[in-house]
Amino acid sequence: MEKSFARKLNLKPLFNSLIFGTAIGTFVFILFKQALFLGLVAGILAFLLESLIIYPHYLPTLYGLWKITNEDIYYYDYSTWQKRIQAIFLPTVKRQQAIPFSDIKSYALVVSKKADKWTPHYIVLRIDNGDSIALDLSWNLLKTGAPEKDVEWVVDFITSKLGQHKVEVFQTK
Structure with missing residues (x-):
């Protein structure tokens, strides 16, 4: 028995962090008239913020699978x-x-x-x-x-x- x-732990938090970083980086790149360096820095910072601060805070509630x-x-x-x-x-x-x-x-x-x-x-x-x-x-x-x-x-x-x-x-x- x-x-x-x-919910089971999966790759979704990492995938969502990558998408978030890419979206922010692209937005900054377009906003600052194709400044590649600013877009990369903003994207990397957004990825790190999402994956190292936001998701770890909510991980036990979002992906706390346990079984008995x-x-x-x-x-x-x-x-x-x-x-x-x-x-x-x-x-x-x-x-x-x-x-x-x-x-x-x-x-x-x-x-x-x-x-x-x-x-x-x-x-x-x-x-x-x-x-x-x-x-x-x-x-x-x-x-x-x-x-x-x-x-x-x-x-x-x-x-x-x-x-x-x-x-x-x-x-x-």
Whole structure:
């Protein structure tokens, strides 16, 4: 049994950064009457801004694929900026980390409330070594059908695996 959540890491962030840099470079080249040097510098700076600052900031939310099996939870480790940049430039090399249920001390659900409706956003795992891992649920809630069933299932499954009697719920704004 295996169930996946969120989107898989791919080449799209790098490709989008290249397109953004090319578009800005071309715009500057045309704007400054075909100044090739200015166009190249602007394009390279735009590419670096997009790929080294903007995408790494949003990477865990945009490409935070994680999956759950009977024995482990697999997730992408985006704990440092360097790991995020490596994921953008080498997505095919980036491998998921596995955390066995025996290493999980407890977990909590992070939710928000809008118009009298509770929406889950993350599951936060607390590991025996003191670290915390956030697992994104928001992409699954955008699916058609009954995505709430996926969230209910994973909460029940983790609860049963950990023997935790109740789930801590944290509310965000």
